Amino acid sequence: MKLIANLLLAAMLSISLSACAEGHSTAENTQSESIITTAENMLSEVSETVGTSNSSQNAETDGNIGVFDLDKGTVMLNSGYEMPILGIGTYRLSQEQAENSVYWALRDGYRLIDTARIYGNEEGVGKGIRRAIEDGFVTREEIFVTTKMWTSDYDDGEAAIDASLKRLGLDYIDLMILHHSQPENDVEAYQAMEAAVNDGKLRSIGLSNYYEPEDFDRLVNATEIAPALLQNETHPYHQSGIMKEHLAKYSTVMESWFPLGGRGNTQRLFEDETISSIAEVHEKTSAQIILRWHLQAGNIAIPGSSNEAHIQENYEIFDFGLTESEMEQMTALERDERFASY
Ligand code: NAD
Numbered sequence: 001m002k003l004i005a006n007l008l009l010a011a012m013l014s015i016s017l018s019a020c021a022e023g024h025s026t027a028e029n030t031q032s033e034s035i036i037t038t039a040e041n042m043l044s045e046v047s048e049t050v051g052t053s054n055s056s057q058n059a060e061t062d063g064n065i066g067v068f069d070l071d072k073g074t075v076m077l078n079s080g081y082e083m084p085i086l087g088i089g090t091y092r093l094s095q096e097q098a099e100n101s102v103y104w105a106l107r108d109g110y111r112l113i114d115t116a117r118i119y120g121n122e123e124g125v126g127k128g129i130r131r132a133i134e135d136g137f138v139t140r141e142e143i144f145v146t147t148k149m150w151t152s153d154y155d156d157g158e159a160a161i162d163a164s165l166k167r168l169g170l171d172y173i174d175l176m177i178l179h180h181s182q183p184e185n186d187v188e189a190y191q192a193m194e195a196a197v198n199d200g201k202l203r204s205i206g207l208s209n210y211y212e213p214e215d216f217d218r219l220v221n222a223t224e225i226a227p228a229l230l231q232n233e234t235h236p237y238h239q240s241g242i243m244k245e246h247l248a249k250y251s252t253v254m255e256s257w258f259p260l261g262g263r264g265n266t267q268r269l270f271e272d273e274t275i276s277s278i279a280e281v282h283e284k285t286s287a288q289i290i291l292r293w294h295l296q297a298g299n300i301a302i303p304g305s306s307n308e309a310h311i312q313e314n315y316e317i318f319d320f321g322l323t324e325s326e327m328e329q330m331t332a333l334e335r336d337e338r339f340a341s342y
Helices: 002-013 029-049 056-061 095-108 122-134 151-168 186-198 213-221 241-248 266-270 273-282 286-297 308-315 324-331
Strands: 074-076 082-084 087-089 112-114 144-149 173-178 202-208 229-233 253-257 299-301
Touching: 087 095, 095 112, 095 122, 095 308, 112 122, 122 144, 122 151, 144 151, 151 173, 151 186, 173 186, 173 229, 186 202, 186 213, 213 241, 229 241, 241 253, 266 273, 266 286, 273 286, 273 324, 286 299, 286 308, 286 324
Parallel strands: 087 112, 112 144, 144 173, 173 202, 202 229, 229 253, 253 299
Antiparallel strands: 074 082
């Protein structure tokens, strides 16, 4: 009941992120609609076949949950909040780089920002957000800020949440996720995030780096609010199919870290024959093809960059679409190969 009440409250607050993708071409409307319809069908099948869980009620409440709207550039989370599906990642960026990247991204149309306590750049991210607000590019309500609780903070989650809020200079965080599975105390850390949802400090909560359905369920079964999102290493060579199928039971969405393969690995993906030949057909870069694939495959993507031109390039993926056959070719690239060892 509490969950439904939260959902209704969130719906009433109705965060409008529709400005997020204003101006995107509608040339691919038909294709987008068919993707949405397929996803809706899959979702309704899931909610019919799965028994009651702490989140399947959500799927019944709103048929749009988990459906990627490629025209608006958003997805409705099981928490009742709308989230942009393409964002800027800030891993390995200094405070100053993070400030600039976030500022450029918000100027270019991005509305989603991903940071983490362990990146050491939450203050820079906050500064970039404030600069973009001051310059009139966005309002606080139009943007969606994600940060992560680091594992050494799990014993005092409340303090970790307050510290992130302070560093970011925000009075609420749109999404906070646990950075890694840590069976000895991740349930307590997650419960601290649940309490912060009730206190209005966090809007949605989720997980990162849970690679086994059993591990995901261990936490979900011990807590109340179903994770809105799971952020795992996901790219064309590691498509996370098993976890995505599992997440559908909870209307939890997948978010890809290392969407382009990560620093040091991007060239392997960019030079992949399938990817580069699709890029040639669409007169786009390999990076744009990979990012478009993520969105059409139902993965939120947060490419990282401190390069102004790359940041702009990575957002220019709403004016074309991959055909069914191109999506199939991309799916065929799966080789269960992770680039990171954590
Ligand atoms: P990524 O796959 O986004 O690749 C980043 C690399 O690609 C950088 O070297 C960047 O310079 C380059 N690049 C970006 N756009 C390009 C373009 N258009 N052309 C050529 N090169 C381009 O890897 P990432 O940044 O590590 O991951 C994305 C985000 O995911 C991170 O920034 C971070 O926010 C998050 N992340 C989370 C975890 C986790 O454990 N939860 C781990 C890693 C990253």
